[in-house]
Amino acid sequence: MQRACVMLANAQVSIELPAQDAEILPGVHWGRVDAFPTPAYWAYQVIARRIESQTIRYKLGTTLREEIGACLLGGHGIPASIGLAAFEHLKQKGAFAGDPPDEQNLRQWLSEPMLSGGRQVRYRFAAQKARYLAAALLKVARESAPSAGRLLRDWMISVPGIGYKTASWIARNWLDADDVAILDIHILRAGVLAGFLDSELTVERHYLQLEQQFLDFSQAMDVKPSELDAVIWLEMARSRATVESILRELPESSFKRRHAPSRPSVDASKPHAHQLSLLR
Known part of the structure; x- marks a missing residue:
């Protein structure tokens, strides 16, 4: 012991x-x-x-549409601050309320300058993520989403651009799912x-x-x-x-x-910083 x-x-x-x-x-x-x-x-x-x-607060949205948007716009090498900025920018445009926006509108909105940390930034993958997000939001609008973790995850991976990791992230965040990783x-x-x-x-x-x-x-x-x-x-x-x-x-x-990295990086350690959003 x-x-x-x-x-x-x-x-x-x-x-x-x-x-x-x-x-x-x-x-x-x-x-x-x-x-x-x-x-x-x-x-x-x-x-x-x-x-x-x-x-540790990991839920990012107040609706499933918002959660999908926040997770899909982050990850895959996109800095957390940029992903969050893109999510907030689309939220202000009404992308996650009412009828789902089409790919063209999403691409236009994601191509616009947006604020992050008091400065203007650009979202690098506007065309690609607009295509994926348009398909995901349309699926949510047309179909009834499962209310169980792994079922929701497996339902989401049929969307282009959403693999096991992103779909599991959505399921964990939205449903506190404990049957996915x-x-x-x-x-x-x-x-x-x-x-x-x-x-x-x-x-x-x-x-x-x-x-x-x-x-x-x-x-x-x-x-x-x-x-x-x-x-x-x-x-x-x-x-x-x-x-x-x-x-x-x-x-x-x-x-x-x-x-393994090829060269050292600066340590960003801040022990016990528990009240953070996990935008991975």
């Missing part, structure tokens, strides 16, 4: 976790609670946030480093296998997958230099060739 504590203003809460050499899954050890990024470390982070009543670079790196994801699998070819491994890990830790995903994403995104340093020390492998 290993112990850790959470310091509150007027109290100290003790947390007990399995011994570091105990297995959480076959061949996967809990590891030290103070060693980033072991399974024990992730368990502590989830529990500590619960005790501190610190939540959002397998982006941060979750993949965390899973490989902690040992609960197979480093030889890729999201392009083995998304559902990797997803099941993540769900199995969450179940073994006895935490909600949506909660664990949000905690891991935030910590990994905020500790990039540390993560990249660890990756460089790994033995040569196909995963390292795919995901």
